[in-house]
Amino acid sequence: MKPSLLAFGLLAPLLAADSEIIRRLDDVARTATVMVDGDVCRRIVTPRALDYMFKKDPGDPWAAGDNYEVNDAAFIAVKKTLLRLSRLAPFACDVNLWMPVPGHPDKIRVVIRNVNELSQFWPWGALYQDMIPSMKQVLDTGRRVTVREKPGWISVLAPVYDSMGDIVALTETVTHQPVDSHENVK
């Protein structure tokens, strides 16, 4: 057998497994677009918290975090949906909610994370971060995008619509292979 054929023979099952994982994640992401209520998502973070998020005060460097506030009923309603969605996959995955920041088109923020503490994009502790091109693509086009930028990570990004038909958020359906059961226990 030629080396290239041998390599393909060894890699083929892995590639097939990967494509099956992507297919499953994509199913979840597609369902998320139908099930996640964009109007409720918009009510999660309070206007006061959004206001503080961008205030800079050298004398009070923790002000943004200290004033981070959410509407708990809206949060829990959406989180329950995300938790249920993640159970559609036969492996450990999270469905996280991301939203753009009003008035800051170059920024994006995670709004709800989930129990496996998985995300390909969130730097631990950030209230917001620079817009991620693949997320912008989803927000602009409404098309799902699969992202495999980091080794072992697979995320499928999907749009979330409100009752007016506008894209107001996106979900990150994400897994990591292998799952590290000790990471982010902190």
Added chain:
Amino acid sequence: MRNLLLSAACFPVAAYAAGISLEATPEYLRPNPFGGNIAADRGPAGFTDTVHLQVPRGGHASFHLVVKMPQPGPYTVTLRSDPNQPQAELFREWFHFTESDKQYYPDALIPLNLPYNSVMPEPDNHVSNQTAQAFWVDYWIPPGAAPQTFHQRAILRVGNVNRELPIDVTVLPSVIPNDDVLLMDHNSYGTSWLAEDYPSLSKKLGSSFFQSDEFFRLIHDYHRIFYDHHGIFHQLGYGHAGKVGPEFAPALEGAGRNRRIANWDLYDRHYGPLFDGSAFKNTRRGARPIPFAYLPVNPEWPASLVNWGEPGYEAEFVHVLSEMERHFREKGWTQTRLEVFFNHKKRYMGFPWDGDEVRFPSDNRYFVEYGRLLKKALPANSPVKFVFRADVSWDMEQQFKDLAGTLNMWVASRDILSWLPQAPSMLRSRGDVIFFYSGPPAVTEPASTITQFPLEGWIRGVDGFVHWLTVSAGNDPWFHFDGGGTALVYPGDRFGIQGPIPSVRLKIQRNAVEELTLLASLAGHKQGLETSSLQTEACRLFNRTAPKDWWNARPSFADTPTSEWTGPALDEATKPAMSHLAHIDPEAWARVRGYILRLAAEGEK
């Protein structure tokens, strides 16, 4: 005096041939690798060529032994004593190159077997032009030791040159009580850092590392090293969105009314030896169960938030907590207080309310609901000690009132507690537990700085304090050190030790709490020696303060909604008391120690 007697203080230390010498400094005067002292520690004390220690029974006494060699070369250090006398432990002090000021500080202590043969400069420490190597000498005097003075010698051999340093240790009749005057807690998060800190072990064991006997032995070693140093150790076992490390919780199965504990294996291997005390057998303080431990309970465990507000959430929570209570009771694990504790903050986007440091009072209703669930889950007469803990800051004054009877363990912001002087006694009188939280001082601060925490805890009348993170020494503590503000122990892997090694700061903290425990025990022994007078004198000697100076006035903004408070206003309100602690002078605890030993000696007359 237990302190070093400066027998050579009036004249310079003898100039030894070729500049080779063996000298000593008190524990608060850390040596540097070039024959001098750490600048932050400089005071009236200096290098001496004799050592005289005084130590109560059941306690430790320590000093730095320093080999000085102006020329590179091999040397041998040993301690000589009568085998019937208490034997000293010797540790090599690692000089950490600290990034913030580009200076070397000794902190990690590497246990040695004697004699110790090495070379100046110390080959693995890579200090250019090193001319001095420091060793920490630790004496432990058992409670049953006979009061007497024993004489030992430290010996340095460099080629044909011998240097000796006489060590006199006087064992005082006083005995330090078994139970510390307060608890010193050392906190940590998860276990993933163990794989990183012990690469030789984790690589060898591969994917089985986290289920291995070696892994659980490592965890128990961390508990043991803090216990040996009169501390306790906490490991939080879940993340801000509810992910639970497998060794921190029993494995669950089923959902709703069918949720149950499927497997205790990893949990029992982790906690069994801690809850029955067997992890501490053969230690100097004896086998005792740990006094506190976190439970894995969080908004996503054991009940899933997917059922929040519905009967299924209550069923899952109550059923599993009931099973846990029964398991602990059947095992006889009834000495440890098991903490239901919510660490999450909404800013980390896992849950919509703050379990840690409530700022918005509307979040308190979640504590009330979990309090209800706990009461339903746990038999009122259970011998198992469950406690409901909250770490509190902004809203603590109101929480103390509103959540009375729900929460019964409080870990309070040191700053905000400083304007609530009645709170500790009020909470303790109703049976609650009160700690404050803090963090270890960096090595760049005077070595005596760490003694402020036990003294402050005693002055404030709390049950203990928590150093919030104590096992995270940074990416490269050996050559690019971050200062150790989150570490009081170090991984021993680099030195072939599959367990933690102590630090200078941990030893100093241990010695201080031993002495403080002795001081507190002297209250009422004779007229005029009430706790208040002992505290007054200890404060005066420590930093020329009175106990009232350790408290602040309640600021006017404390009457406004906590959501309107700002960081700068908080800083301003706590400045008066904190300013007394901003710069602890190197001799601060040495003066308090002198007072304690003098009182103890008088009490024996």
